[in-house]
Amino acid sequence: MTVVKVVLPVPVNKSFHYSLPKDLENNEIVHRRVKVPFGNRVLIGYALSIVEEHEIDEKIKLKNIIEILDSSSILTEEIVNMAQWLSETYLCSIGEAFATIVPVSLKIPKRLTNPKTKKIKIENPDFQITKYQQKAFEEITACIKTNKNENFLLHGVTSSGKTEVYLRSIQCAIDNNKSAIFLLPEISLTPQFINILNTRFGSVVALWHSGVTTIKKYKIFHSIQTGEIKIVVGARSAAFLPFTNLGLIIIDEEHENTYKQNNKPSYDAKEIALWRGKYNNAVTVFGSATPSLETYKKCLDNDLKLLELPERVDSKPLPIIEMISLKDVKTKVSVFSKKMFNAIKKALARREQIIIFLNRRGFSPSIMCQKCDTVIHCPDCSIAMVYHKNPEHLKCHYCGKEIHFPTKCPKCNSKEFNIFGVGTQRIEEDLKKLFPHTKIFRLDGDTAKSKDIYAKVYEGIKNEEYSILLGTQMVAKGFDFPRVSLVCVVDADTSLYLPDFRSSERTFQLLTQVAGRCGRSKITGKVLVQTKYPDNYALLFAQEYNYKKFYEYEMKFRKDLRYPPFCNIAKLTIRNKDEKKALDFAQTISDFLDNQISATKCNIDLLGPSQSYISKLNGTYRWQIILKGTRKELKTLLEQVSTIKTPSETFINMELDPSDLL
Ligand SMILES: [Zn+2]
Ligand SMILES: [Zn+2]
Numbered sequence: 001m002t003v004v005k006v007v008l009p010v011p012v013n014k015s016f017h018y019s020l021p022k023d024l025e026n027n028e029i030v031h032r033r034v035k036v037p038f039g040n041r042v043l044i045g046y047a048l049s050i051v052e053e054h055e056i057d058e059k060i061k062l063k064n065i066i067e068i069l070d071s072s073s074i075l076t077e078e079i080v081n082m083a084q085w086l087s088e089t090y091l092c093s094i095g096e097a098f099a100t101i102v103p104v105s106l107k108i109p110k111r112l113t114n115p116k117t118k119k120i121k122i123e124n125p126d127f128q129i130t131k132y133q134q135k136a137f138e139e140i141t142a143c144i145k146t147n148k149n150e151n152f153l154l155h156g157v158t159s160s161g162k163t164e165v166y167l168r169s170i171q172c173a174i175d176n177n178k179s180a181i182f183l184l185p186e187i188s189l190t191p192q193f194i195n196i197l198n199t200r201f202g203s204v205v206a207l208w209h210s211g212v213t214t215i216k217k218y219k220i221f222h223s224i225q226t227g228e229i230k231i232v233v234g235a236r237s238a239a240f241l242p243f244t245n246l247g248l249i250i251i252d253e254e255h256e257n258t259y260k261q262n263n264k265p266s267y268d269a270k271e272i273a274l275w276r277g278k279y280n281n282a283v284t285v286f287g288s289a290t291p292s293l294e295t296y297k298k299c300l301d302n303d304l305k306l307l308e309l310p311e312r313v314d315s316k317p318l319p320i321i322e323m324i325s326l327k328d329v330k331t332k333v334s335v336f337s338k339k340m341f342n343a344i345k346k347a348l349a350r351r352e353q354i355i356i357f358l359n360r361r362g363f364s365p366s367i368m369c370q371k372c373d374t375v376i377h378c379p380d381c382s383i384a385m386v387y388h389k390n391p392e393h394l395k396c397h398y399c400g401k402e403i404h405f406p407t408k409c410p411k412c413n414s415k416e417f418n419i420f421g422v423g424t425q426r427i428e429e430d431l432k433k434l435f436p437h438t439k440i441f442r443l444d445g446d447t448a449k450s451k452d453i454y455a456k457v458y459e460g461i462k463n464e465e466y467s468i469l470l471g472t473q474m475v476a477k478g479f480d481f482p483r484v485s486l487v488c489v490v491d492a493d494t495s496l497y498l499p500d501f502r503s504s505e506r507t508f509q510l511l512t513q514v515a516g517r518c519g520r521s522k523i524t525g526k527v528l529v530q531t532k533y534p535d536n537y538a539l540l541f542a543q544e545y546n547y548k549k550f551y552e553y554e555m556k557f558r559k560d561l562r563y564p565p566f567c568n569i570a571k572l573t574i575r576n577k578d579e580k581k582a583l584d585f586a587q588t589i590s591d592f593l594d595n596q597i598s599a600t601k602c603n604i605d606l607l608g609p610s611q612s613y614i615s616k617l618n619g620t621y622r623w624q625i626i627l628k629g630t631r632k633e634l635k636t637l638l639e640q641v642s643t644i645k646t647p648s649e650t651f652i653n654m655e656l657d658p659s660d661l662l
Contacts, residue, residue, distance in 0.1 A: 001019055001020075002019065002020070003017050003020070003027060003050070004018050004020055004029055004049070004065060004267060005017060005048045005049045006034060006036055006047055007046050008038060008045040008046075009043065009044075009093075009095045009096050010095055010096075011092075011399040012093055012095070013087065013093040015091075016036075016038075017051060017056075018034075018064065019062040019063070019064055019065070020064075020065055024067075028073070029047045029050075030047055030048070030049075030431060031046075031074060031080075032068050032073060032074060033046055033068075033069040033070050033074060033102070034047045034065050034068050035067040037063050042066065043104075044104040045098075045104075046075060046095070046098045059105075062096065067343065068255050068652040069108065074102055074221065074242075075098075075102065076242050078280070079102065079242055079281065082240070082272075082275065083098045083100075084277070085103055085365075086100065090265040090266060090267050090656060091635065091638055091639070091656060092264055093265070095112055096268075097162050100237075102221075102242075103217070106217055106218040106221060107215045107217075107218055108215075109215045109648050112219070125164075125167075125200075129161060129164055129313075130160075130161060130309070131308060132308065132309045132310065133160075133164060136154055136307040136595055137165050137169060139152070139171045140165070140283055143283045144172050144176060144178065144247050144248055144282075145172070147281045148281065148283075149277050149278050149280075149282060151277060151283070151284045151285075151303070151304045151305065151306070152284070152285045152286040152304060152305045152307065153254075153285075153286045153295055153299050153307065154166070154308070155287075155288065155306060155307065156287065156289060156305075157310060157311070158513065158515070159313065159480075159516060160289075160309035160310070160312050160511070161312075161313045162163075162252070163196075163252075164284065165287075165309075166182065166252065166287070168261065168462050169283075169285065171200070171201075174231070175201075178245050178246065178248065178282075179224075179245055179246055180230070180231050180249070181234075181239060181246065181248070181250070181273075182233045182250045183234060183236060183239060183249070183250065183251045183259070183269060183273070184234070184235070184254035185235075185252070185259065186235075186258065189408070192298075192511060193205065193233065194233065197231070197233060201230075203228075203232055204228070204230040205233060206220045206224075206229045206231070206233075207232075207233055208220060208234030209238075220232070225242065230653050239269040239276070240272065245280075246280040247278060248282060248284075249277060249282060251269065251278060251284070251286045251287065251367050252287045253288055254270060254291060254292065254295055255292040255295070255509055257659035260657070260659045261583060262655065266269075266657070270286065273286075286304065286386065290508060290513065290547060292505070293555060293558065294564060294565040296551055297555070312520075316519065318515075318516075318519070318522065319487070319516075319524070319525030319526055319527050320526055320527065321511070321515055321527040321542065322527065322529065322543075323534040324339050324340060324528055324529065325531065325532070325534045326530050327534075332385060333434065334433075334434065335422045335427060335491075336530075340488050340490075343486055343526065343528055344356075344435070344486065344488065347486040348435060348438060348467055350485070352483055352485035352486065352523060353461060353464070353467055353468070353469070353481060353483045353484045353485065354469070354484065354486045355468075355470075355478060355484055355486070355487045355488070355514070355518065356427065357487060357489050357490065358422070358470070358471070359422070359473065359489075359491065359492075359494040359510065362533060365420065366385060366387060366420060367387050367394065367405075367406075367417045367419055369409035369414050369416070370414060370417060370418050371416065372409060373414050376406060378399060379401070380399055380616070381396055381399050381401075381618060382617075383397070383398050385401075385403070387423075389425060390425075397445070398614060398618070399617065399618045405417075411566045424442055424471060424472060424566060426444070427470060427490065428440055428442050429593045431470065439465060439466045439467055440467070440468045441460055441466040441469050442470045442471060443457055443469065443472070443473075443474050444472045444474070457469065461479070461481050468544075469484075473510070475514070476510055479517055480520055481517070481520070483515055483523065484520070485524065485526065486518060486526050486528070487514055487515055487527045487528070488527075488528050488530075489511065489514060489529040490530055492507065492511060492529050492532070498613075498662065499613060499661070499662070500613075500661045500662050501558070501561070501564075504538040504554060507538045507539070508554075511542040512547075514527075537553055541553070564657070567629060568628070568630055568657055569626060569634075569657055569658065570626070570629075570634040570638055570655065571609065571625075571626055571627075571655045571658040572625040572626075572638075572641070574624070574651070574652050575620045575621065575623075575650070575652075575653070576620065576649055576651070577620050578621070579620070579621045582650065585650045585652075586610060586623035586624075588644075589609075589644065590625055591607060593606055594636060596637060602633045603633075604627055604628065605628040606625065606626075606627055607627075607628075608623070608626055609623045610625075611624075611652040612662075614662070624661075626661060631657070635656065659660055
């Protein structure tokens with residue numbers, strides 16, 4: 001009898017034995033996905049090895065493997081090692097780790113035809129790069145050519161030509177018969193990017209993100225293994241793709257929190273990249289104009305090598321950032337100060353383009369009773385409902401609930417309401433009134449649902465069909481439009497005072513990034529920022545483009561209050577539809593943690609339980625506990641917590657190094 005060791009995507013950190021039935025005995029099975037019975041379910045797992053005869057316990061009746069899914073091996077040695085490391089590093093079982101790297105959902109197409117390799121004419125760029133780009137390129141490629149594992153941070157101001165350094169480095173990897181993974185924070189940046197990559201590298205490029213079908217994903221897996229695909233551009237999960245001759249991993253805009261997975265296992269694609277770089281003697285390059293504090297600290301600690309691009313290409317100046325203090329503003333035109341309004345008017349007269357940026361979070365229009373100031377909240381969430389016009393209704397942006405505009409105040413029965421706060425819809429309307437013949441493209445959570453929206457934005461702005469691009473965070477990232485001369489930040493304060501230790505860092509990053517969207521060609525750029533707090537250090541250092549000063553200032557605060565990068569953080573969220581039960585269990589967990597911490601005398605800070613930032617969501621009450629310590633200590637503690645029996649209808653979610661504390 002042949003017995004096979006199988007791991008399954010269940011939260012139990014062990015492998016299982018199954019016997020191989022006679023009719024499957026002639027098939028190769030090791031490193032393939034298999035279908036097996038588990039309890040009263042059928043699961044897809046991963047066949048790791050054949051169990052040696054002396055390890056088989058004859059007395060135990062084993063269940064049969066139902067089906068072998070893959071005809072060829074889908075797990076590489078690296079994947080097996082990586083899964084082990086993943087399960088040791090993050091909170092997940094070995095089976096869950098495998099499922100993260102090689103999704104069980106990969107669907108084998110009926111016929112797997114090998115596409116004929118097309119002859120592609122590769123357009124080699126012949127333009128000059130700056131001396132800084134040249135130096136970065138030389139350092140990176142020297143390591144690629146000599147199979148030296150080295151990790152770089154490419155710290156370049158916006159429009160300093162980081163992309164060209166990436167592309168030439170990829171070219172070097174390909175020329176040296178290696179492959180490359182290129183990670184991007186948002187798929188939004190792909191339309192213009194894929195064009196560039198296709199002209200430069202032809203059909204060896206594939207795209208990998210959540211929108212790619214499971215069949216297509218299987219094909220990509222297959223083509224990576226056959227060597228037809230040499231470059232993958234994708235979201236964070238592309239970091240796992242099974243290249244066997246990996247030469248280069250690039251993580252662009254490394255400060256973005258999308259590289260961190262929020263659900264289990266909460267891995268960080270940057271850490272995956274570093275691990276794989278080491279395993280493969282490959283090079284990793286993190287790039288950003290505003291590196292995360294964690295990454296920059298690694299440079300100062302000599303764990304990453306710093307490459308700087310301090311100048312924009314063609315020595316174009318960085319746009320001037322001007323603060324407009326809303327404290328002094330008496331007259332406003334709609335949400336715009338006189339100054340901002342005039343600047344928009346002038347730019348339009350010069351037939352230039354404008355980006356108007358509104359930070360969405362906590363800044364949507366809500367309605368308030370004129371008499372008693374009651375704000376209409378979502379009945380299921382502790383969040384003000386957002387006012388929508390056309391058709392007129394209120395909507396909860398957290399749970400999606402929609403209600404009619406209220407006929408009277410629930411508290412005082414008054415029939416008069418005020419709309420306060422400004423959303424993108426409202427700004428769009430005002431702009432239409434102020435500049436009636438101007439074409440405006442609004443890009444926000446509502447309009448971004450359409451699939452090819454980014455391509456539309458890209459084409460529409462590039463071809464000058466639109467004069468104004470108005471939107472939330474999405475407009476701050478990556479776009480490269482030559483005719484944009486003015487960026488208006490309507491309210492810089494919305495992200496500044498969120499109860500999260502990263503709020504200053506996020507504000508600094510956002511402002512720098514959005515400012516970088518203008519003045520990218522011959523037209524000089526200007527950035528206007530409306531704020532009630534023009535003296536805030538995050539705003540001031542962003543205004544000066546002084547990353548180093550911001551870093552020093554912010555690091556001092558992080559050190560004093562013990563926040564990352566000076567410690568790791570664990571966030572536990574306890575949820576129940578019953579408010580008291582949620583709090584009771586949060587208290588139980590907190591007491592348990594307190595005892596453990598005193599007993600082991602480890603240096604862990606325990607905060608809470610306290611109400612989550614959104615204390616009620618979808619009718620469920622939420623409490624959170626924050627722990628500060630080393631990753632190892634925290635992981636041990638959380639593993640102990642997971643052995644505590646959770647009462648029925650109570651849920652606990654544990655996250656190591658969450659991207660925020662909200
Ligand atoms: Zn009222
Ligand atoms: Zn809601």
